[in-house]
Amino acid sequence: MLSARPYQKSIPLALGDLGIVYGDIGTSPLYTIRECFHGTHAIELNGPNILGVLSLVFWSLTAVISFKYVVFILRADNRGEGGIFALTGLLRVESTSISARIRRVALSAGIVGAGLLYGDGIITPAISVLSAIEGLEVATSTAQPFVLPATCVILLLLFLFQRQGTSQIGKTFGPIMLLWFLSIGYLGLLQIIRNPEVIYAANPIRSIEFFARNRLHGMLVLGSVVLCITGGEALYADLGHFGTSPIRRSWFVLVCPALLLNYFGQGALLLKSPELAYNPFYGLVPKQLLYPMVGLSTIATIIASQALISGVFSMTHQAIQMGLCPRMRIVHTSGHIAGQIYIPAVNYFLMLACVGVSIGFGRSTGLAGAYGIAVTGTMAITSFLFFLVITHRWGWPLWGALPLIAIFFIFDLSFLGGNLLKVMDGGWFTLIAASLIFVIMSTWRRGREELGLRMNKERVPISVLLEDIEDHGVPRVPGTAVFMSISSSGAPITLLHQLKHNHVLHEKVILLTIQSLDIPVVAAGERVRIDDLGLGFYRVVTLNGFMQKPSVPEILELAQRSGLVLDSASTSYYLGRETLVTTGKSKMARWRKALFAFLSRNAATPAAFFDVPSNRVVELGTQIEL
Template structure:
């Protein structure tokens, strides 16, 4: 059952590649003439790309690098950097940069995949009859608009049909391929890697550039690893080897067999595989598969954003849980709206799936190269694999990654610049946010008073105590929260019980329940509470308070007030960040979701105390 579910979520992207991948090898910007030798050569490259990149690299090797069951580029980055407390990784800045840029590239996929998948499916209508050609873009836009609108409803309901529907899709891929294979079984010779080598020898530099289209067959490889936490490695592997890989190979071979008989079919070999009576049902089925593929990338963008928030690289945003049973079912309105705008701009700007294919690939190849580097670090330092074993394997994968990257680099001017530009913008925002928060925390620490000094001063000048409990949220568990000092300074009172609450995001996906909350009684009615959450979890004040009660911390919620600090940031010319980055950080801070809403604090129990901070 898990393998069936994985079909509906994990394999949507790679499963819709037959819609456009082989077509682009022959009709794209760097396509080759569909001669018999070229057809066999391209098919050989496609089959062995699926074997080396997906089957060997991701399924067999990379998926062993699970961070407490979770996968994905940020989970891999955290795994590569993980050290016992107090120890620091020498290459930490490099690993962070690689991981963050890889995560930023995922948003490029999140925008391009819905656009190219849906447009490729709808373009099948123009194969049935040219009458539909003018309506391809409007129909695609309507489908995409509905797809993004339904996100707020959650995917729990429609998710139950994803698996069976994708099973039908892969079986149809296999049947279409076998039907054509029976007419021309000679195409099976392409399974030999010799034809791939001969293709490069015959076509030289032009043949190398065709790799920019071949990469389209493995564009969903990163999703296998990213979704590992939802299903586990076993079901994903079984689904791949038992159904997905055979179906994809059979369909690509079938398309190749068709080209050997009719070279003119290169204009759309996938839909021309089908008999005329099956064209409209096939367009409907492929559109449904494209929507599922898009859903996987959209959900992945939501998950990546939540991970970035928890790791401190993204401002607080609204996170809506769309399922009471599944923690992973989340919806981020801000990200959803941004993706919708990007997808619409791509559809209108590029106008066809062929032109979009030029923009596709550069982000995928860059992310795959980053994954190889991080996986090598994990193999060496976490698993203790000898360099003599790890380096040759990683080098083989890196050669393949670099070859694909080099071929796609030629497409940067034709549209490949878009995902790179988007990734650079998101990477800049993520690093600016992290750097700005570090500077702000340093300023607040410098202006803060040590907790021991504060408690010591109460001996000579005890403040007026009032009934109830005050909870002060602070990022520094050892220091005095600025809001507490402001409260003493202006209101000149202190509650009978004072709780200093610090929420720490760990570089692991989940924190076990026993380690979630630590309660430490201090002197003079003060209590220190430290709550820990993983980067796949959402902090919740109600959850923390419940666990505090279980550990003996008693209070009445109606007699409890939450004190939060709100900083007004003032950009300056002082050392720290460039002026434009300070302005960007200020803007991001101003638009971040309030701590009250993000941490689910009862709004009628909150007191905010403001201060101005010069960056």
């Protein structure tokens, strides 16, 4: 009985991950086969090509999702967490086996991957909901004028609902997606039974023959086949929510079989009814069930979109904690689940972008090229980072690592190449979006480094300051003052300014330094370190993982548990507000300085971001030249 318990516990987890982990890849049958035979670069519709495309789909799901992600990539967890930043974090730790150059390369690759994932976050809701609503056109041609307006309304409602959180309705995601996978698998199976010859598509020879027959056109179609593996990154990104075993079990037991049945069912349908190539997914559905299936498809795509939106919120939070993104207001939408957050600025950006691309491209077909580049680019970067992890962190020899990574790259680069050929068919949007995110993140990181160097030049060692205070006998007043400090050794600039202008100190002075680590979570017992510096001065250093939100009241509560005596009612918080002047001698380009200054002005204030009680905050301004 004891051995059965882990399996029993993983059943609800496996059900729960259907909506969050597999929403994206689970709704891909809506458009993948259609794009191959009725998209911008559609291939000729005949028996050999149908079997060739099905063979490519089969081996893409097998090699990329089952082999690469489910078997290998899921092993590269950062203390239980997955995702592009978790993978990057494994390579940013200070270690003699990982050089500074490797850490820089890994960080740059991670930022590029994050930019592509933001592009994915814009495109997925648009293409998914559009594809679902376009099913109405199969039922009646009069629905065509209403597809785009209905899509925009659904997207607007989806994003406006984000502030409410998903803690309640999220419980229904798993059962709904279970119904979805069972439905699409059953519909596909019916067609396979009627035309079983499609099973021969599982032979990899069909894929080789497809390329030999179609050559360059075959590569263009490969850019559409890749749509069947969208959502592969979600398996890895949601590792921390569900764990490896439930994700693997639900993939091999339900999701993968259901997807293959549906794809092969669409192929069987096209062998008999090629005129349905304009929407083979809905061609599988009996007419009397068409409207219910459109409804179920719409709900499934909303769930897939919700999962990706939540993923973008989480990734932004990680980027902020890793110093790659300006501070933003973060709202926790659940009192029980720490990971459920809402970031208003990101939400409204995604809302405008999703509605904008829906209107701009008009049809889901137009978005397929943009979607493919986002997916394949991220997958290639994940393979590259995984190679660095297994060679520099796990110590694999090159003779063992290179064959495995070569297999990964054969698929990744083939798919990426097929999509780069479609840059002018929508791929340009993803490249522009990813480039903008990369510029913003790299500029913010570089700007904070330059700002830190500039402030360090003006910083006084705390030992020197304490000697000066003792020698000159600075007057003390009752109460506690908390000064936020970037440095864990020097005196904060705000403390020096306070002394310069007020010539007085509180009886107790706390120098609070918040440090972010490249691990997901730091245990409560390891988060706070307290040093008694003498003369009523205490240095409190707190460590945070990139999945944790630093909250000053919470940190001080942990410090009190560790022995620091503190009266919150008589505590004042001194925060600095920098005014940046871009005429300094920093080596940053002038346009980067201007961008950094703009981002800094519009970032959330330290008081708001660190949950400092607003009625006890004192802000001291300082002007800094970059």
